[in-house]
Amino acid sequence: MEYFPNILFVIVLIAGIGFFARNVKRLSRNVKLGKDVDVSDDKGQRWKNMAKIALGQTKMVVRPIAGFLHIIVYVGFIIINIEVLEIVLDGILGTHRIFAPLGSIYDVLIGSFEILAFLVIVAVTVFWVRRNIIRVRRFIKPEMTGWPKQDGNLILYIELVLMVLFLTMNGADYQLQQMGADHYLKAGMFPVSQFMAPLFEGMSMSSLILLERTAWWLHIIGILCFLNYLYYSKHLHILLAFPNTYYGKLKPKGQFKNLDAVTAEVKLMMDPSADPFAAPAEEDAGEPEKFGASDVTDLNWVQLLNSYTCTECGRCTDECPANQTGKKLSPRKIMMDTRDRLEEVGKNIDANKGQFVDDGKQLLDDYISREELWACTTCSACVQACPVSIDPLSIIMDMRQYLVMEQSAAPTDLNNMMGNIENNGAPWPFNQMDRLNWAKEE
Amino acid sequence: MANELKVPTMAELFAAGQKPEVLFWVGCAGSFDDRAKKITKAFVQLLNKANVSFAVLGTEESCTGDPAKRAGNEFLFQMQAVTNIEVMNAYGINKIVTACPHCFNTIKNEYPGLGGQYEVVHHTQFLKTLFEDGRITLEGGKFKGKRITYHDPCYLGRANNVYEAPREMIRKLDAELIEMKSCKQKGLCCGAGGAQMFKEPEKGDKDVNIERTEQAMETQPEIIAAACPFCNTMMTDGVKNKEKEGAIAVMDIAELIASAQDL
Numbered sequence: 240m241e242y243f244p245n246i247l248f249v250i251v252l253i254a255g256i257g258f259f260a261r262n263v264k265r266l267s268r269n270v271k272l273g274k275d276v277d278v279s280d281d282k283g284q285r286w287k288n289m290a291k292i293a294l295g296q297t298k299m300v301v302r303p304i305a306g307f308l309h310i311i312v313y314v315g316f317i318i319i320n321i322e323v324l325e326i327v328l329d330g331i332l333g334t335h336r337i338f339a340p341l342g343s344i345y346d347v348l349i350g351s352f353e354i355l356a357f358l359v360i361v362a363v364t365v366f367w368v369r370r371n372i373i374r375v376r377r378f379i380k381p382e383m384t385g386w387p388k389q390d391g392n393l394i395l396y397i398e399l400v401l402m403v404l405f406l407t408m409n410g411a412d413y414q415l416q417q418m419g420a421d422h423y424l425k426a427g428m429f430p431v432s433q434f435m436a437p438l439f440e441g442m443s444m445s446s447l448i449l450l451e452r453t454a455w456w457l458h459i460i461g462i463l464c465f466l467n468y469l470y471y472s473k474h475l476h477i478l479l480a481f482p483n484t485y486y487g488k489l490k491p492k493g494q495f496k497n498l499d500a501v502t503a504e505v506k507l508m509m510d511p512s513a514d515p516f517a518a519p520a521e522e523d524a525g526e527p528e529k530f531g532a533s534d535v536t537d538l539n540w541v542q543l544l545n546s547y548t549c550t551e552c553g554r555c556t557d558e559c560p561a562n563q564t565g566k567k568l569s570p571r572k573i574m575m576d577t578r579d580r581l582e583e584v585g586k587n588i589d590a591n592k593g594q595f596v597d598d599g600k601q602l603l604d605d606y607i608s609r610e611e612l613w614a615c616t617t618c619s620a621c622v623q624a625c626p627v628s629i630d631p632l633s634i635i636m637d638m639r640q641y642l643v644m645e646q647s648a649a650p651t652d653l654n655n656m657m658g659n660i661e662n663n664g665a666p667w668p669f670n671q672m673d674r675l676n677w678a679k680e681e
Numbered sequence: 682m683a684n685e686l687k688v689p690t691m692a693e694l695f696a697a698g699q700k701p702e703v704l705f706w707v708g709c710a711g712s713f714d715d716r717a718k719k720i721t722k723a724f725v726q727l728l729n730k731a732n733v734s735f736a737v738l739g740t741e742e743s744c745t746g747d748p749a750k751r752a753g754n755e756f757l758f759q760m761q762a763v764t765n766i767e768v769m770n771a772y773g774i775n776k777i778v779t780a781c782p783h784c785f786n787t788i789k790n791e792y793p794g795l796g797g798q799y800e801v802v803h804h805t806q807f808l809k810t811l812f813e814d815g816r817i818t819l820e821g822g823k824f825k826g827k828r829i830t831y832h833d834p835c836y837l838g839r840a841n842n843v844y845e846a847p848r849e850m851i852r853k854l855d856a857e858l859i860e861m862k863s864c865k866q867k868g869l870c871c872g873a874g875g876a877q878m879f880k881e882p883e884k885g886d887k888d889v890n891i892e893r894t895e896q897a898m899e900t901q902p903e904i905i906a907a908a909c910p911f912c913n914t915m916m917t918d919g920v921k922n923k924e925k926e927g928a929i930a931v932m933d934i935a936e937l938i939a940s941a942q943d944l
Contacts, residue, residue, distance in 0.1 A: 493840025494790035498755045502795065505759040509767075531753065560870040560893075565886030614883040617751050617875030618835040623866055639753030652880035653752045660757060664743030665709040666879055674707070675739040677718040678688040678725075 248330035248459075255463030262470035266547060269585040273540030278486050285485045288628065293484040298626040302554070305369075308362040312398070315359040316477065319405070322352050326459050336412075339426035350428035353409060356402045357431045363402075367395045377553030380562075382572040387551055390472050397465050404458040410435035411451035420444055476550035480627040483548040486541045487628025492619040495636055500528040531640030534601040535581045538637060545629040546578035555621035555631055561614040568614035570621035570631035576606035577634060603638055612638050613650060686725050690739040691772050701736040703807075704774045706788065708781035709744050710910035716917065717910035723939035724780050724804050730944060731816040735778070741768050745787040752876040759795065762787075766797035780804040780935060782837035782909045783874075789841070803837055805847040805908050805934050812853065823941045824854040830861055830902040832893065832916060833868035834909035847908045850934045854941055859900040869893050871915035878911050894919025898929070905931045 278285075291297050296313065300306035325338050338345050369375045370391060378391070410432035415423040439447060469475050476483075507513050532538050555570035556562050562569050580602045588595050603609075615635045622630050642648045649657070656666045664671045694701055705728065710717040728735050746761030769777075777799050779785050789801035802810075811817045829851055837843045844865045851858045863869045872882070872889025882888055894916060897905050905920070907913040910933075917931045932940075 491786075491790055491841050493786040493836050495750060497759065497791060497794045501755045501759050505756070505763055508760075509763055530755065558867065560872060560889045561883070561885070563869070564872075564889050564892050566883045568883070610883055613880070614885075615875050616835070616870045616872060616877050616889065618870035619839045620835075620867075620870065623839050636751075636753065639751075640755055641753075643753035644756060649752060649754070650880050653876055656876065656879035657749055657752065657754055657757055660744045660746070660749055660761065664761070665713060666744060666748050667709065667713055669713045671743060672740050674712045674742055675688070675690070675737065677707075677712060677721055678686055678737075680718070 245331060245333045251460060259466050266470060269581050270540050270543045272536050273538050273543040276539035276541055278541060281489055284489055288487060289481055289485040292628060293480045308365055311358045311362045315355040318355055319352055323462060335422050336426050339424055345426055346428040350430050353429060353431040356405050360399060360402050363395050363398050377557040380556060380569060382569055382575055394474050401458060401461050404454045406432045408451055408454035408458055411447050414439050415447050415451060418444055473551045475547050476627060479548040483544055484628045488630055492622055530644035532637035533603040533641045535577060535584055538634060542634055543581055546574050546581060548627055549574040549629055554624040558620040558624040560616055560618060566614040568611045573607060573631045573634055574629060580606050686722060687729050688725055689736045691736045694736050695772060702734040703776045703778050705735045705737050706777050706779035706784050707737055708779060708784045711780055714910060716914060720780055720910060720933040720935055724935040726939050726944040727935060731811050745784045747783040747787045748876040748879060762792055762795050766792055766795060774799060776800045778802050778804055778807040782834040786836040786840050803843055805850055808938060809846045809849055819853050819941055822855050824856045827856045827904060828859055828902045829856045829904045829906050830859050830897050830900040831906045832912055833865060834912045835870050835874050837908055838868050839866060847934050850938060851906055854937060861896045861900055869896060871912040873911035873915050890915035890919040891922055894923060902929060905929060906934055906937060907931060908934050
């Protein structure tokens with residue numbers, strides 16, 4: 240029985256990590272449902288972007304209040320992980336505060352964890368107030384009702400509870416150290432949790448030990464649960480922000496990709512020596528490539544990674560000129576819809592032994608309406624605003640391409656404009672021969 | 682107009698065995714839109730004044746394909762692009778200047794992949810170099826102390842990170858440059874981009890150009906400076922909607938400089 244806690248701990252740990260690994264596998268399978276895209280260029284710049292944008296949080300602080308509070312939670316998350324390492328080692332080896340021999344370094348570490356934990360509690364509280372009391376505009380948009388709203392609050396509650404458990408564990412430990420309890424060696428500095436002493440007034444040593452052990456166990460189990468909650472939540476950004484900023488667009492924001500399949504056809508049309516009646520070459524005999532995107536599998540894998548990375552902060556939507564003027568378009572919703580549809584497709588594949596079975600649905604119309612797509616001014620404000628290099632605009636453009644090139648379903652005004660370009664080389668019905676008339680006009 | 686414009690075409694110069702320093706890509710708005718034509722002429726006046734050797738394609742120019750591409754018609758875009766590239770490559774063109782940020786963006790960023798490699802500059806950048814090289818100078822203070830706010834075109838600013846050249850031109854005027862609350866990287870669109878210029882807006886509370894005009898009016902400007910023919914139209918319409926056309930002028934950077942020169 241002596242090793243029962245160690246064995247239990249190892250089982251919990253393996254279960255937690257194992258389940259997480261299963262989710263990572265599923266996520267990676269879903270992302271790979273996207274088309275291939277070459278992102279092997281300029282690795283140096285890509286690493287730099289990741290260091291600056293994800294690690295350095297440079298785009299978060301564009302909005303100073305949210306940015307500053309986010310940095311606290313982010314630093315708290317990273318630093319407190321050192322403490323998690325100690326907890327894991329203690330759990331496996333049956334030790335208590337295994338890093339304690341570090342002496343004064345240990346004191347500083349524990350002390351700074353405590354201060355960070357306290358600051359995280361403050362930041363998380365402010366975040367909750369911004370979402371629920373002040374109701375900051377970007378958190379109360381139509382796409383933020385139901386699960387997305389709950390999800391946002393749930394994450395804040397979990398973080399709050401984890402930090403409270405951490406401080407309770409330390410606070411009880413500190414009392415036990417003062418009492419000279421067995422195993423509770425004098426180690427660490429407790430600048431925050433020492434003030435919890437009045438809460439423990441009159442508690443016996445055995446109940447303090449029970450409290451300390453309960454907090455310790457709930458804290459680590461809570462962390463493992465949170466790790467596994469990520470996949471079902473918008474909170475995946477804490478992991479995916481790193482690859483996402485690495486794979487983010489390097490070209491100028493105004494540069495949209497040229498479709499190679501179209502280039503091949505245009506070149507053929509322009510080639511005076513091409514035989515218009517030639518039979519297609521052998522390798523072309525397959526199904527012609529579909530232009531644009533009507534479902535998630537028509538998008539590339541970076542766009543799908545984008546959708547899992549989105550944490551629904553809504554900075555894109557807040558900056559979107561269409562959304563600001565009351566149109567239906569919300570770049571955040573484009574990302575959420577893409578992710579939700581991708582999840583649906585993934586579940587379909589899981590339920591049908593690895594094969595996708597047509598469910599009569601697609602991203603276009605069933606998730607994203609044409610009205611949303613046509614409201615975009617392609618101004619790149621959403622791309623600029625995203626703190627983790629997500630590109631909602633590229634998805635909008637791919638879907639417009641599908642509407643126009645596969646369905647000929649552009650709004651009438653745009654068909655007129657395109658007809659003019661085709662006929663007379665200008666979006667308006669003016670004769671190309673009149674293009675220089677301005678030079679002679681008074 | 683005091684001076685007659687000298688507007689050579691590539692075809693004329695080619696016939697005479699000459700090659701200009703730069704091609705002025707006029708664009709559809711600059712060629713056909715009555716308001717934008719004034720910008721074109723103002724810019725040509727400046728080119729003439731600075732003795733820049735330039736030419737236009739004239740009737741050989743055709744839409745870059747930008748609105749088609751942004752509307753989703755990649756096929757039409759590439760047809761336009763390949764045709765234009767063929768014309769420009771036949772003339773051996775190396776450098777292009779244009780007063781339209783949409784043409785600028787498309788030729789600079791999207792033509793290279795289709796065989797059109799050129800050095801492309803926006804007219805505000807070109808004017809800046811003309812000043813730096815001393816080819817044009819500015820004296821007198823026609824705009825001295827005037828309150829001017831500058832609207833960043835999306836396809837010049839965010840899309841291509843050109844924020845300073847147009848502002849530097851405004852500073853040359855000795856005017857008071859007042860920034861709107863959302864400017865530069867956070868500049869609000871005028872509402873014309875992505876082919877919106879050519880269609881009715883989707884249902885909403887307000888038109889984008891009205892929102893942007895209101896932001897501009899918060900700075901209490903005498904002049905709203907623009908650097909894009911489409912932004913110019915949208916802002917002009919916005920000012921008219923607010924019945925402020927008597928008090929607020931919407932002017933292109935080229936027009937401001939040309940007007941300060943008394944051209």
